[in-house]
Amino acid sequence: MDAIRTEQLTKKYDLGWRKGKLLALEKLNLRVREGEVYGLLGPNGSGKSTTLKLVLDLVVPTEGSAWIFDVPCSKVVSRLHVGFLPENPYFYRYLTGAETLEFYGKLCGMRGATLKKRIEELLDLVGLTRARHRRLAGYSKGMLQRIGLAQALIHDPKLLLLDEPTAGVDPIGSKDIRDLILRLKGMGKTVLLSSHLLAQVQDICDRIGVLNRGQMILEGDVQTLISDQRRLSITVQDLPEAARARVEEAVRATGASIVSVGHPQTTLEALFLEALRKDQRREGEHD
Amino acid sequence: MTESAIAAPSMSRERVGFSAHRVSVIAVNTLTEAVRQKVFILFLLIGLVFIALAVFFAQFTFGEQMKFIKDTCLGVISVITTLIAIVGTAQLLPSEVENRTIYTILAKPVRRFEFLLGKFCGSLLLLLLSMAAMCILFAAVLWIKEQGMIRELSQSYVGESPAAHVEAQKQIEQIQTEVLDVELVKALVADLAKATLIASVTLLVSTFSTSLVFNVVVPFMVYVVGMLRGTAAEMWGAHRLFMAVLAVFPDFGLFSIADEINLGKVVPWGHIGQIVTYGVARTLVIVVAAHLVFSRREI
Ligand SMILES: Nc1ncnc2c1ncn2[C@@H]1O[C@H](COP(=O)(O)OP(=O)(O)OP(=O)(O)O)[C@@H](O)[C@H]1O
Numbered sequence: 001m002d003a004i005r006t007e008q009l010t011k012k013y014d015l016g017w018r019k020g021k022l023l024a025l026e027k028l029n030l031r032v033r034e035g036e037v038y039g040l041l042g043p044n045g046s047g048k049s050t051t052l053k054l055v056l057d058l059v060v061p062t063e064g065s066a067w068i069f070d071v072p073c074s075k076v077v078s079r080l081h082v083g084f085l086p087e088n089p090y091f092y093r094y095l096t097g098a099e100t101l102e103f104y105g106k107l108c109g110m111r112g113a114t115l116k117k118r119i120e121e122l123l124d125l126v127g128l129t130r131a132r133h134r135r136l137a138g139y140s141k142g143m144l145q146r147i148g149l150a151q152a153l154i155h156d157p158k159l160l161l162l163d164e165p166t167a168g169v170d171p172i173g174s175k176d177i178r179d180l181i182l183r184l185k186g187m188g189k190t191v192l193l194s195s196h197l198l199a200q201v202q203d204i205c206d207r208i209g210v211l212n213r214g215q216m217i218l219e220g221d222v223q224t225l226i227s228d229q230r231r232l233s234i235t236v237q238d239l240p241e242a243a244r245a246r247v248e249e250a251v252r253a254t255g256a257s258i259v260s261v262g263h264p265q266t267t268l269e270a271l272f273l274e275a276l277r278k279d280q281r282r283e284g285e286h287d
Numbered sequence: 288m289t290e291s292a293i294a295a296p297s298m299s300r301e302r303v304g305f306s307a308h309r310v311s312v313i314a315v316n317t318l319t320e321a322v323r324q325k326v327f328i329l330f331l332l333i334g335l336v337f338i339a340l341a342v343f344f345a346q347f348t349f350g351e352q353m354k355f356i357k358d359t360c361l362g363v364i365s366v367i368t369t370l371i372a373i374v375g376t377a378q379l380l381p382s383e384v385e386n387r388t389i390y391t392i393l394a395k396p397v398r399r400f401e402f403l404l405g406k407f408c409g410s411l412l413l414l415l416l417s418m419a420a421m422c423i424l425f426a427a428v429l430w431i432k433e434q435g436m437i438r439e440l441s442q443s444y445v446g447e448s449p450a451a452h453v454e455a456q457k458q459i460e461q462i463q464t465e466v467l468d469v470e471l472v473k474a475l476v477a478d479l480a481k482a483t484l485i486a487s488v489t490l491l492v493s494t495f496s497t498s499l500v501f502n503v504v505v506p507f508m509v510y511v512v513g514m515l516r517g518t519a520a521e522m523w524g525a526h527r528l529f530m531a532v533l534a535v536f537p538d539f540g541l542f543s544i545a546d547e548i549n550l551g552k553v554v555p556w557g558h559i560g561q562i563v564t565y566g567v568a569r570t571l572v573i574v575v576a577a578h579l580v581f582s583r584r585e586i
């Protein structure tokens with residue numbers, strides 16, 4: 001059973017009187033298998049958010065159909081085990097963080113002590129415990145993203161649809177969210193996320209699909225897609241200069257050619273995370 | 288998050304029916320939001336100030352004073368509830384769509400009808416709450432007036448003949464019956480039915496328009512036309528087409544029983560029952576119409 005399946009899913013937005021229609025998504029056949037993390041990639045306006053909204057029946061398809069765990073998306077039941085984080089989430093400004101989670105929990109039919117406990121768990125999980133009694137009007141963008149994530153997880157859904165989950169979140173938070181996604185995967189959840197931060201997607205997705213102007217132009221297993229089978233890189237530490245010449249010679253002797261030799265650079269992100277890790281003051285204060 | 292929660296339940300057998308609980312959760316949330324926004328507190332405050340001011344009108348005879356207070360207070364309550372009904376409902380759906388809060392709600396197993404109904408009920412809760420606040424103050428004003436008048440009366444008859452005492456006692460009793468006037472309750476009930484109806488009209492308009500000004504002005508115009516409907520029908524009743532157009536507008540004039548009450552007429556409960564039935568029936572039809580528009584709408 002696929003977690004999500006779409007057939008010939010097409011969406012044309014009506015632009016209004018005499019302005020015609022905009023083809024946002026064209027004949028998408030998507031399959032997200034149960035238990036995998038699927039990344040929907042693509043430039044701005046390529047139809048990623050539209051796909052997620054179609055799957056949730058927030059917009060009605062012009063053609064084609066979609067299923068969640070084999071239940072047609074047009075049925076309310078299909079959303080019973082789904083958590084959704086919209087892009088740039090925006091909630092009721094006058095509710096506090098805890099009240100927001102309570103509201104969404106009740107909508108999912110939760111109540112009483114179970115709900116209370118779950119709210120505590122989630123506030124802790126997304127690092128908003130200290131901001132729980134503040135109204136969302138005073139939350140920063142990253143904090144809204146976190147409460148959005150908590151809201152999506154409130155009823156412990158089997159499938160998560162995350163629209164740019166790390167947008168607006170600082171590198172630590174972004175790493176936290178990616179770790180969380182991997183943990184969810186470990187628990188057997190299915191995740192469909194959209195993003196255009198390719199480097200981040202690479203670490204967490206099992207499979208990706210690339211959309212461009214509403215069409216799927218590339219799809220496949222991340223590891224096979226990005227690994228270059230003809231090339232091999234070996235990273236060594238503390239190699240003396242004299243030894244290096246011998247290594248290069250040995251390589252050439254086999255008939256292979258050396259494409260590049262140099263010092264690997266650390267990523268700016270790794271550097272940033274390392275610096276923050278060293279700065280003890282920052283520990284546990286990012287809520 | 289336990290492993291058991293992940294074990295796939297067979298989804299084909301699960302159902303999500305209409306849930307009054309979800310409606311009430313959305314309604315309470317809507318009320319909380321409205322109360323915390325404080326805009327309505329302003330309307331309410333204006334109403335409360337006017338009602339409280341009525342205490343200080345002290346000219347005329349006792350009977351006239353009572354009539355004046357009732358007249359003013361019922362008028363103020365009617366205006367403020369109408370305002371709150373229109374302004375409080377006009378932005379409910381558009382702001383949900385604009386802020387995209389609706390996405391997170393409808394992404395949960397929530398029916399669109401539950402959402403619409405929840406929003407509408409939240410608006411009605413706000414109406415009830417503000418009406419209750421104004422009624423409490425209205426009652427307090429009447430009570431203060433009553434006590435004042437009784438004190439004045441008993442003082443003016445001190446040392447007079449027993450016959451005068453009997454006369455004073457009669458007047459006091461009359462004031463007391465004036466204060467405990469069921470007719471007032473009838474007027475308030477009719478008023479609530481009217482406000483509910485106008486709120487539903489606003490809800491319907493806001494399902495297809497996102498402009499706040501439009502959503503306030505159109506229901507207001509519907510209200511005015513509905514108020515004048517009776518009069519217009521008397522004047523141009525001959526034109527059939529005209530009558531057909533008029534029939535679309537709810538007859539808001541029907542709810543204005545405060546005038547009759549002030550003329551000292553007794554409105555039978557049966558009539559109130561008819562008015563309320565008319566209001567509720569019209570409201571239901573309009574809410575269903577709003578649902579039909581809203582369920583087909585792209586959000
Ligand atoms: N409600 C709407 N009405 C009209 N056009 C829309 C609407 N929503 C989206 N579109 C159009 O559909 C296309 C796809 O939009 P979509 O939001 O799915 O892109 P996206 O891939 O999520 O982009 P981004 O990376 O910027 O979030 C865009 O050209 C957009 O302008």
Ligand SMILES: [Mg+2]
Binds near residue numbers: 048049050087163
């Ligand atoms: Mg998007």
